[in-house]
Amino acid sequence: MPMVMADQHRSVSELLSNSKFDVNYAFGRVKRSLLHIAANCGSVECLVLLLKKGANPNYQDISGCTPLHLAARNGQKKCMSKLLEYSADVNICNNEGLTAIHWLAVNGRTELLHDLVQHVSNVDVEDAMGQTALHVACQNGHKTTVQCLLDSGADINRPNVSGATPLYFACSHGQRDTAQILLMRGAKYLPDKNGVTPLDLCVQPLELLWHSLDEWLVLIATELMKNKRDSANITSILLKQKGPDHQDATPTPSFATAGTEGRKELSTDAVDLKTYDVAGKQEACADCQDVISMTANRLSAVIQAFYMCCSCQMPQGMTSPRFIEFVCKHDDVLKCFVNRNPKIIFDHFHFLLECPELMSRFMHIIKAQPFKDRCEWFYEHLHAGQPDSDMVHRPVNENDILLVHRDSIFRSSCEVVSKANCAKLKQGIAVRFHGEEGMGQGVVREWFDILSSEIVNPDYALFTQSADGTTFQPNSNSSVNPDHLNYFRFAGQILGLALNHRQLVNIYFTRSFYKHILGIPVNYQDVASIDPEYAKNLQWILDNDISDLGLELTFSVETDVFGAMEEVPLKPGGASILVTQENKAEYVQLVTELRMTRAIQPQINAFLQGFHMFIPPSLIQLFDEYELELLLSGMPEIDVNDWLKNTEYTSGYERGDQVIQWFWEVVEELTQEERVLLLQFVTGSSRVPHGGFAHIMGGSGLQNFTIAAVPYTANLLPTSSTCINMLKLPEYPSKEILKDRLLVALHCGSYGYTMA
Numbered sequence: 001m002p003m004v005m006a007d008q009h010r011s012v013s014e015l016l017s018n019s020k021f022d023v024n025y026a027f028g029r030v031k032r033s034l035l036h037i038a039a040n041c042g043s044v045e046c047l048v049l050l051l052k053k054g055a056n057p058n059y060q061d062i063s064g065c066t067p068l069h070l071a072a073r074n075g076q077k078k079c080m081s082k083l084l085e086y087s088a089d090v091n092i093c094n095n096e097g098l099t100a101i102h103w104l105a106v107n108g109r110t111e112l113l114h115d116l117v118q119h120v121s122n123v124d125v126e127d128a129m130g131q132t133a134l135h136v137a138c139q140n141g142h143k144t145t146v147q148c149l150l151d152s153g154a155d156i157n158r159p160n161v162s163g164a165t166p167l168y169f170a171c172s173h174g175q176r177d178t179a180q181i182l183l184m185r186g187a188k189y190l191p192d193k194n195g196v197t198p199l200d201l202c203v204q205p206l207e208l209l210w211h212s213l214d215e216w217l218v219l220i221a222t223e224l225m226k227n228k229r230d231s232a233n234i235t236s237i238l239l240k241q242k243g244p245d246h247q248d249a250t251p252t253p254s255f256a257t258a259g260t261e262g263r264k265e266l267s268t269d270a271v272d273l274k275t276y277d278v279a280g281k282q283e284a285c286a287d288c289q290d291v292i293s294m295t296a297n298r299l300s301a302v303i304q305a306f307y308m309c310c311s312c313q314m315p316q317g318m319t320s321p322r323f324i325e326f327v328c329k330h331d332d333v334l335k336c337f338v339n340r341n342p343k344i345i346f347d348h349f350h351f352l353l354e355c356p357e358l359m360s361r362f363m364h365i366i367k368a369q370p371f372k373d374r375c376e377w378f379y380e381h382l383h384a385g386q387p388d389s390d391m392v393h394r395p396v397n398e399n400d401i402l403l404v405h406r407d408s409i410f411r412s413s414c415e416v417v418s419k420a421n422c423a424k425l426k427q428g429i430a431v432r433f434h435g436e437e438g439m440g441q442g443v444v445r446e447w448f449d450i451l452s453s454e455i456v457n458p459d460y461a462l463f464t465q466s467a468d469g470t471t472f473q474p475n476s477n478s479s480v481n482p483d484h485l486n487y488f489r490f491a492g493q494i495l496g497l498a499l500n501h502r503q504l505v506n507i508y509f510t511r512s513f514y515k516h517i518l519g520i521p522v523n524y525q526d527v528a529s530i531d532p533e534y535a536k537n538l539q540w541i542l543d544n545d546i547s548d549l550g551l552e553l554t555f556s557v558e559t560d561v562f563g564a565m566e567e568v569p570l571k572p573g574g575a576s577i578l579v580t581q582e583n584k585a586e587y588v589q590l591v592t593e594l595r596m597t598r599a600i601q602p603q604i605n606a607f608l609q610g611f612h613m614f615i616p617p618s619l620i621q622l623f624d625e626y627e628l629e630l631l632l633s634g635m636p637e638i639d640v641n642d643w644l645k646n647t648e649y650t651s652g653y654e655r656g657d658q659v660i661q662w663f664w665e666v667v668e669e670l671t672q673e674e675r676v677l678l679l680q681f682v683t684g685s686s687r688v689p690h691g692g693f694a695h696i697m698g699g700s701g702l703q704n705f706t707i708a709a710v711p712y713t714a715n716l717l718p719t720s721s722t723c724i725n726m727l728k729l730p731e732y733p734s735k736e737i738l739k740d741r742l743l744v745a746l747h748c749g750s751y752g753y754t755m756a
Contacts, residue, residue, distance in 0.1 A: 001027065004037050009045035016053055023055045031062040039067035039083065042076040047083070057088040064094030072100040072116070075109050080116070090119045097127030105133035105149065108142030117152045124153075130160035138166040138182065141175035146182070156187050163192035171198040319355035327358050335362065342366050343377065359618060366622060372691075374622045375631070382500065382619055401430045401439075404447065410454040413447070414490040417497075422613055426500060442722020445684030448498050452505035455491045462487055462603075466510050466529045473510045473530055474603040485606040492610025495632060500614045504634040504689060512596045514625035516604045519617060522596045524588045530595070538588050546581055553579035555587060557594065570594060634689045638675045640667055643705065646693035652709040653729075660707065662735040666742060677746040684722040696725055717745040 035055040038047035068088040071079040134154040137145040167187040170179040405412040431447045456463045463472040478484040512526035528535035555574030570590040712730040732738040
């Protein structure tokens with residue numbers, strides 16, 4: 001199976017030819033064959049080999065999915081084509097009634113859909129809920145997919161089991177462009193079984209909004225009467241929303257009057273969709289999103305004013321319980337706005353970010369957005385208000401340069417960072433190694449790369465290696481180092497700085513530690529990273545009835561403290577509380593918290609203190625633990641094809657030159673470790689950012705890997721300009737000489753930069 005996933009078709013072919021293995025054997029609980037695995041992973045060569053060996057292209061797993069279902073779900077075009085060549089049936093439904101075209105419609109894979117619909121006997125095949133591919137394409141707003149299905153004869157007014165048509169799906173999910181396509185093709189405003197039409201769906205959120213505005217404005221007026229000293233400040237917020245003609249208006253003495261005028265102003269912006277006749281319904285539906293967008297500025301001003309009223313008597317950093325109650329009460333209206341445009345949280349309701357209790361109500365909506373969009377929001381608001389638009393620049397003041405010693409990089413860096421101005425570090429970083437002239441982005445990247453490796457140096461006792469041998473976890477016995485908490489705070493600063501400036505670090509942590517950074521509770525499965533056997537024991541306790549086993553477990557455990565075992569209660573009086581079938585889940589959770597959190601709580605707190613100096617908790621929670629690892633450490637493997645595709649050539653070199661062809665052949669022959677050295681030699685970083693080589697940063701933003709020609713002289717080594725990600729490659733006379741000189745440069749010069 002691992003060989004199929006890696007598409008090692010030659011090894012698979014050899015194994016199959018020398019064994020009696022059944023190529024249609026179904027693995028595991030889901031009962032999938034190797035052909036399923038190949039289709040799911042896009043392993044084309046292995047897929048073809050298995051088909052030639054007699055693998056059944058229409059074999060269904062326990063969920064009813066064929067290999068074609070999995071290839072369609074993941075957009076594996078080549079696999080789909082090969083499966084169709086070997087008579088894969090495109091009309092097979094899985095247990096939920098989904099066909100391959102349903103999967104393509106869900107993910108908006110129009111190009112593949114064009115290839116598949118010609119093999120489909122019924123483009124309107126329904127799933128278990130009566131939904132066709134057109135329904136799901138409309139729900140997800142895939143415009144080109146909708147057009148393709150309509151061109152292929154899909155029924156535009158077909159209802160599902162609840163009577164909802166494709167237009168109903170588009171309107172209920174705020175897909176304005178998709179709704180316009182359907183209306184232009186003649187879609188009707190048919191009601192569902194509850195009598196709700198697509199137009200009703202557009203009007204409902206506005207009716208909720210207008211109904212609530214009166215109450216909000218009255219609340220503001222009431223609060224202002226209690227806090228008259230803030231009247232001018234709060235009234236100005238509303239007046240600023242009225243446009244340039246109202247900027248010079250004098251705030252009225254009575255805020256109740258201002259509230260009334262503000263309500264009138266809001267009302268005049270509303271589009272009364274109910275007054276549209278049949279001919280105008282199409283325009284009304286299309287304009288609904290514009291109304292919501294237009295109203296958002298004024299609505300946010302009203303809410304912000306109330307927020308200020310409630311917060312004026314609260315200590316700094318605390319959100320008023322009254323405002324929390326208010327948001328919870330009007331949760332439906334706010335979620336209506338956020339659902340249709342999640343970015344509205346950042347553009348208009350940004351003050352909700354200041355209160356985790358409120359933000360948690362909308363987090364599931366935000367986290368459902370694409371990772372790329374969330375990254376853009378993260379950096380947009382992380383750097384909002386900074387004077388320098390470039391994320392990293394060279395400070396002109398000599399005192400702003402971080403001067404560190406290469407032979408004591410951890411301690412010297414800790415000293416200079418702790419003394420540096422935090423605001424200036426957010427704006428930019430300049431690093432110089434003592435006794436070296438080099439400066440610039442290559443040096444900054446090298447500093448982060450070496451320093452992140454030093455953070456997990458066993459000599460400092462800060463982190464311990466996890467059971468998998470590749471990730472690290474805070475050391476519960478780090479107090480053996482008297483400065484451990486200061487060092488943890490410094491480690492948090494370094495990772496926060498790296499994330500702030502989009503620099504990658506040469507370290508991977510356990511999933512549980514990423515959860516601690518994000519404020520996500522750990523669970524018993526996270527114990528496996530530090531003690532797999534213990535995690536299995538906890539799983540066994542949860543899976544089995546322990547009533548009559550005589551385990552005699554109590555709510556206390558023995559733990560190792562510097563080689564001595566100590567009894568630690570999991571809760572007050574835990575040593576006398578037996579673990580039973582009824583309370584075993586609580587026991588497992590408390591054991592997990594002890595092993596994964598309580599035992600290292602001071603270390604976590606110190607780390608987060610440093611991390612939050614540069615990364616606000618409200619912004620980092622946009623991501624989960626897997627995404628945070630990508631942001632901090634980049635991709636774990638180097639894709640040579642992606643590298644080649646995103647490389648530029650200059651100073652006389654072109655892609656077809658013989659030296660360039662030799663170079664890429666050599667790169668293919670390098671080990672993964674040597675490729676990392678090459679990447680570090682040229683860019684200063686050993687990691688590829690999320691998104692691949694197209695997203696590598698240079699001194700002035702995105703900067704592709706570049707190869708420049710240099711005249712050849714005997715024994716000349718390649719050199720690099722790390723600030724611009726440029727490899728200066730001599731015009732070597734043979735591939736052998738090129739490889740020899742390149743390896744010498746990598747192993748002798750991957751660290752240490754001068755003015756190059």
